[in-house]
Amino acid sequence: MLGAIIGDIVGSVYEFNNYRAKDFQPFFHPKVFFTDDTVCTIAVAEALVSGTEPSASLREWGRRYWDNGGWGQRFALWIASDDMGPYNSFGNGAAMRVSAAGILARSVDEAIALSDRVTEVTHNHPEGMRGAAATAVAIHLARSGVSVSDIRQTISQQFGYDLAPTVDQIRPDYRYNERSQDTVPQALICAFEAANFEDAIRNAISIGGDSDTIAAIAGSVAEALFGIGDEIATQGVVISAAGNACSAPCTV
Template sequence: MLGAICGDIIGSWYEFRNIKVKDFQPLFHKGAKFTDDTVCTVAVADALVHDLDPVVTLQRWGREYWSNGGWGQRFNLWLADDNPQPYNSWGNGAAMRVSAAGLLGTSLDDALDLAHRVTVITHDHPEGLKGAQATAAAIWLARNRKNSEEIRQALVERFGYRLDMTVDEIRPGYKFTESSKDSVPQALVCALEATDFEDAVRNAVSIGGDSDTIAAIAGSVAEARFGIPDDIAAKAWSFLPVDMRSVMTALYEQAQP
């Protein structure tokens, strides 16, 4: 989960200022901040850790941190609605917020069920659901010591994603999109090709596009593969208010080893 938040913060500066290089400096730009991706990630974790209705937690956290911006137009309306309903979203917002499902799942099927529970309330389009479940599956598999090729094969077989491209092949022509089918596979490649956590996030930022969300997805999987270096974790933690830290602490206490 902190991996997703690291990716969100690091990628935030570049979402509308795309770069196509990996060696950007510093890793955390002075203009970096946590965005709606972090808020929604915490909201989903809050629901799963405390067995709450994810509609309630997403609306509560979203309204509390509305000013952080970045909300999609339809999700923004959903947040404000007193009777919110799924809106057939095929976007990547479900995948970027789902990491707690991969961390808390007691089995792969359980992780997929948790991902479905927190996704279908907004992203009930098949592509939106697929993106969230594929991300949760990648996290669960990585935490259970599957290597990158085993994870890649499992995701291709279960979800039908094309994951045979490389980051260098993706980068030149990749453009901004919020479509799950055109951003989740790319984010997964960034994580699976990486040599360590930082490399995964740099891969994600370097392809351009929806940088904070792609880096959040890649970061969530990379955390499960590699862990997070202490200096990067501490820097991301320093951006977060106390209420978010409390949810994260509770999640890691409950997550399967």
């Protein structure tokens, strides 16, 4: 889960100011902060661990950290409402928040079931459901010691994503979008192609687009594949513990 949070934090300064290369320095830009991807990741984890309604947790955490921003327009309306139902979203927000489902699952079927439980409250479009489930299954398989090549093959077969392109092939034509089907496969490739956790985040930033969310998804899978080094993990915890005091202008 920290992998998703660190991806969100590192990507926070590049979402609207893309940097299309892997050599950005420092790894944590001085103006980074955590955004909606982190807030929703925590909310989903709380729902799955404590058994609270996912919609209640997402609304509670979303309202508490409203100023951290980056909310999708309709998701913001959903948070503000007390009773709005799922709105058929195929946004990438379902996949960026789902890592706890992959961590808690003891089987592929359970990863999908847990993912569905926390996704259907908002992103009940088939593409939203697919993106979150594929991410949760990739995390579960990685934590189970399955090889990258076997995870890649399983996700391709089970979820129908084309995971053949390389990061270098994706980068030139990739454009900003918030669709699950045009975020999740690219983010998974950034993790699968990486040499380690940091490399996965650098891959994710380097393709441009919705950088914090791509890096959150790639980071959640990369954490399961490689673990996170002590130095980056510590910095991520320190920055995320800084609460909602944004060090950069918030983007609500």
